[in-house]
Amino acid sequence: MAAGKVKPVYGAAKLYDSLQSKRQPYLKRGRENAKHTLPLALKEEGQDGNADFEDTQQSLGALGVNSLASKLTSALLPPGVPFFSLQPDHPTMIALAGEPDKKAEVDAGLARIEQTANVFVETSQIRVTTVEAMRQLIITGNALIFLPPETQGIKLYKIPSYVVQRDSIGNVLHIIAVDSIAYMALPDELKGSVKNVNQDDPTEEVLIYTHVQRTGDEWYSYQELEDEMIKGTENTYPLNSCPWIPLRMTKEDGEAYGRAYVDDYKADLITLSKLSKAMNDLAGAAARVLYGVEPTYQGSLKKLTQTRNGGFAMARKGEIYSIQLEKQADMQTANWQLERIEQRLSRAFLLNSSIQRSAERVTAEEIRVMASELEELLGGLYSLLTQEFQLPLARRILSILESLGKVPPLPEGIVEPTVTTGVEALGRGQKLIKYQTFLGVVASLPGALESIKTNALMTAIGNACDVDTSEFVMTEEELQQRQQMQNQQELMMKGAPGIASGIGGAMRDGVADGSLQMGTVDDVQQAM
Numbered sequence: 001m002a003a004g005k006v007k008p009v010y011g012a013a014k015l016y017d018s019l020q021s022k023r024q025p026y027l028k029r030g031r032e033n034a035k036h037t038l039p040l041a042l043k044e045e046g047q048d049g050n051a052d053f054e055d056t057q058q059s060l061g062a063l064g065v066n067s068l069a070s071k072l073t074s075a076l077l078p079p080g081v082p083f084f085s086l087q088p089d090h091p092t093m094i095a096l097a098g099e100p101d102k103k104a105e106v107d108a109g110l111a112r113i114e115q116t117a118n119v120f121v122e123t124s125q126i127r128v129t130t131v132e133a134m135r136q137l138i139i140t141g142n143a144l145i146f147l148p149p150e151t152q153g154i155k156l157y158k159i160p161s162y163v164v165q166r167d168s169i170g171n172v173l174h175i176i177a178v179d180s181i182a183y184m185a186l187p188d189e190l191k192g193s194v195k196n197v198n199q200d201d202p203t204e205e206v207l208i209y210t211h212v213q214r215t216g217d218e219w220y221s222y223q224e225l226e227d228e229m230i231k232g233t234e235n236t237y238p239l240n241s242c243p244w245i246p247l248r249m250t251k252e253d254g255e256a257y258g259r260a261y262v263d264d265y266k267a268d269l270i271t272l273s274k275l276s277k278a279m280n281d282l283a284g285a286a287a288r289v290l291y292g293v294e295p296t297y298q299g300s301l302k303k304l305t306q307t308r309n310g311g312f313a314m315a316r317k318g319e320i321y322s323i324q325l326e327k328q329a330d331m332q333t334a335n336w337q338l339e340r341i342e343q344r345l346s347r348a349f350l351l352n353s354s355i356q357r358s359a360e361r362v363t364a365e366e367i368r369v370m371a372s373e374l375e376e377l378l379g380g381l382y383s384l385l386t387q388e389f390q391l392p393l394a395r396r397i398l399s400i401l402e403s404l405g406k407v408p409p410l411p412e413g414i415v416e417p418t419v420t421t422g423v424e425a426l427g428r429g430q431k432l433i434k435y436q437t438f439l440g441v442v443a444s445l446p447g448a449l450e451s452i453k454t455n456a457l458m459t460a461i462g463n464a465c466d467v468d469t470s471e472f473v474m475t476e477e478e479l480q481q482r483q484q485m486q487n488q489q490e491l492m493m494k495g496a497p498g499i500a501s502g503i504g505g506a507m508r509d510g511v512a513d514g515s516l517q518m519g520t521v522d523d524v525q526q527a528m
Contacts, residue, residue: 012209030140037061064349069134104459141260
């Protein structure tokens with residue numbers, strides 16, 4: 001170990017057991033939250049595919065979690081657009097400011113790298129896994145993402161399958177993930193080290209621990225089986241390119257895990273479930289059709305019950321009557337309270353129905369303002385996920401693409417990825433709006449458009465639109481060549497009348513003095 005490095009800690013299984021106690025409260029709350037939203041997202045210990053989940057009598061919790069997870073994913077990974085942009089550092093940008101052609105070339109090259117990274121996101125199931133990770137954050141507050149080196153794959157660990165340790169300000173120190181693998185799937189050299197296992201049972205499984213720890217200015221990882229490190233599993237990673245990305249919904253100093261989004265609205269979800277059950281029971285009772293008869297009724301009850309719908313029965317008026325529940329007032333009160341809770345939860349989970357107010361005519365501006373107000377609820381969340389999800393993910397993707405030879409290595413410390421958060425997270429697309437605003441202001445100034453460097457501006461607009469302008473926009477050299485050709489053509493056009501006039505005069509003089517003989521049509525055809 002080099003000087004200045006922290007000595008690695010070994011004993012993954014023992015450290016995992018010691019850290020489980022701090023994880024337990026978050027795991028317990030997460031399972032309780034899952035009962036009222038998506039039970040399948042975090043099952044109870046020992047539950048498998050045959051498990052039946054408790055009926056909560058309402059589906060608004062599940063609808064809200066799925067809706068919010070989808071919106072978060074669209075904000076963090078905008079479809080069809082790179083979720084990050086590559087920008088040179090400030091000194092480099094100042095140096096490039098005086099060379100617009102070079103700056104446009106650099107921007108175009110960085111834009112191509114961004115597009116390559118975006119293709120990697122779409123083809124590596126990163127978006128699909130991110131949706132599930134957002135569900136875990138909303139319900140449990142925590143998730144762990146693993147992007148294997150030099151492969152196009154991604155894996156999600158739920159909170160029961162890993163532990164994490166952070167320092168007092170939130171920096172990750174240790175991550176230990178547990179994988180359950182069938183004994184028969186182990187390499188032959190590892191099977192001998194496994195004890196107390198039925199080798200003939202295909203369902204027998206063993207636990208493999210992956211320990212990732214920060215050792216100074218890098219990450220160090222290894223795998224452990226039966227309290228022994230597996231040979232050949234040691235790896236080191238740069239500090240800003242770790243394949244293990246632990247996520248949390250909120251940041252609390254001194255806590256290694258995050259709090260769930262559902263924690264803030266659990267009371268409404270529980271009340272919603274109880275009120276929904278009561279309303280369902282009342283509705284079921286009200287839907288029953290029961291009839292009563294007066295004690296003085298002389299007819300046959302058996303014939304009365306066998307009478308077909310719309311048929312006739314012998315009875316005096318008032319002897320047969322329908323039994324009514326007469327709980328309308330109670331049902332209206334419960335239903336009013338139910339609607340209030342549904343509205344609050346819809347706003348909290350950014351459901352579309354909560355944005356538009358109840359009215360015959362609602363303007364688009366009203367909807368935009370209300371939607372903006374709702375989005376502000378998640379402003380802090382976006383900021384945290386920028387630092388702990390988008391930025392590490394961008395760096396990890398670039399590292400994988402460099403190792404695969406799909407993008408050139410970026411100069412360290414000069415070019416860094418930057419991300420934009422919120423529903424308007426459209427990467428370079430935001431620059432297009434700035435360019436349009438800029439041109440609109442410049443156009444209002446007399447003669448200002450003549451000072452615009454059109455070629456450089458078109459390249460910048462193309463980069464903002466994620467369009468490779470090399471096929472459409474000419475370089476400065478091509479523009480100069482075209483200008484020279486146009487100048488030559490103009491000179492020829494200006495000189496053509498004089499040349500024709502000189503030739504015509506010489507021909508007239510030749511005919512006059514007899515030195516020029518006019519030929520026939522045959523002579524001209526023969527010459528051609």
